[in-house]
Ligand code: ADP
């Protein structure tokens with residue numbers, strides 16, 4: 195049991211056991227093998243290269259180079275390693291010349307175990323020269339390529355600089371490479387293997403399940419109101435991320451949340467660099483900040499206690515949705531993934547694809563991905579089963595998603611769908627042009643609007659035959675028809691330069707019209723799911739501490755205050771010093787000696803030495 199990697203895991207990181215496939219990966223990389231690691235966010239990717247780096251360094255193999263696109267986070271990543279007593283450094287454009295030179299010198303003298311570097315830095319002649327020297331001396335231990343999906347244009351974080359990383363394989367033959375990502379779909383995976391020349395790498399695929407995350411997708415009525423209600427009822431004082439489609443929406447929504455007394459900040463690529471950095475730092479360092487953001491935010495954010503991720507607009511595909519929601523609950527404690535979704539989301543996403551200048555083949559792939567997400571949103575069965583199936587994993591109903599907890603009532607909307615489709619058909623036949631959703635619904639419901647009369651559409655044979663359906667019902671049916679491709683969109687351009695989307699029949703319409711496929715829908719969004727109990731009367735204790743008795747709660751609060759001070763002194767986020775879960779265990783066990791403190795999960799040797807005495811003092815009160 196006491197292999198070098200176990201000793202490192204326990205002594206340096208203070209963890210008892212490897213998780214899932216970590217052990218196999220670590221063993222393979224220590225042995226010099228190449229690896230491609232697909233693991234969900236929060237799965238524990240970092241240890242997969244940090245442990246081999248330490249073990250190989252101890253065996254005289256030199257430095258591990260970690261390629262990471264996250265310049266803004268390297269400081270914290272390296273800081274976390276320093277806290278664990280590991281010699282680590284980073285090289286990126288944030289360092290001034292003297293500081294960079296100092297790192298280079300330490301690199302040459304073999305003083306660094308892990309070096310984090312941005313891909314654009316790695317590709318400079320100067321840095322490659324340094325690597326060449328190390329390689330010749332046999333002092334290049336391994337390359338870790340983090341966020342490896344950045345190499346693929348199918349992913350959502352494409353970075354052209356990643357393409358040049360194929361140089362590693364050619365130039366430093368025989369040096370182990372481990373590429374890691376949380377984006378697992380087949381297209382991206384194949385692209386990573388090809389672009390990084392990982393054809394002979396061993397593939398490690400973890401389960402993508404995140405059982406502590408509760409998936410919920412609501413019908414969008416007023417997204418802002420729904421979001422406010424969700425936060426106020428279930429997440430007061432919690433850290434969370436709210437994803438929006440546009441920068442404008444980010445700013446508006448952040449302001450609205452602040453107005454409602456929520457500690458919210460905006461983040462999008464249009465904000466000045468220093469504002470973005472500052473907001474990100476506040477999110478990481480303060481407690482209970484809600485970040486309202488575009489997808490520009492979040493990659494590499496390793497804050498463990500994000501309690502919810504909300505989407506007020508629908509993302510583009512399941513990969514994006516899963517990666518974004520995966521930022522919740524990395525500490526393994528209960529967390530929510532909540533989304534409001536409506537007809538406009540479908541229309542907007544479709545339009546964005548249609549209007550993009552990409553090649554038709556690429557657009558077809560994008561549409562396929564969008565359809566899978568729409569299928570998830572419309573699902574009346576377990577969300578998790580669908581999500582995992584998308585990543586190629588079979589599973590059974592989870593009991594921890596909205597559909598499992600409150601099975602939706604289902605109504606047969608086949609008749610309604612046929613009436614909608616035949617209205618779309620007849621209107622087009624009568625007027626020679628298509629119309630938008632509002633007009634089609636008006637005709638079906640028998641509303642004599644100005645527009646209806648203007649076109650004489652009250653004479654259409656389906657006029658008024660759907661009077662029994664409410665507008666929300668019709669919207670839901672249209673949404674599903676669009677989502678499943680049984681209705682198409684076509685663009686009409688007006689003389690004044692404007693254009694709008696109209697409904698049209700599509701390939702998929704026929705089967706519905708003939709009654710060959712049934713359309714089954716949730717009856718209406720059920721009342722919001724059972725509310726979770728507030729955790730404590732004051733609502734101030736994180737879930738890690740929810741079950742502590744009163745004396746332990748006091749110790750926990752004191753430990754947190756102490757931790758906040760240390761974090762400030764070291765200018766690092768508090769969770770880098772100790773996780774909540776570690777503090778909660780300490781508070782509960784109330785150790786009296788360093789020996790008792792040793793062995794608590796998260797308490798490595800360096801932290802024990804640096805903080806042990808202090809922790810005991812705080813515990814003793
Ligand atoms: P990822 O990069 O895959 O999103 P991280 O490497 O940040 O995930 O790990 C997620 C969390 O799990 C971290 O807080 C880390 O300390 C913790 N962790 C990872 N491996 C273990 C382990 N073997 N035992 C206990 N905690 C672990």
Ligand code: ZN
Nearest residue numbers: 576592595598
């Ligand atoms: Zn479920």
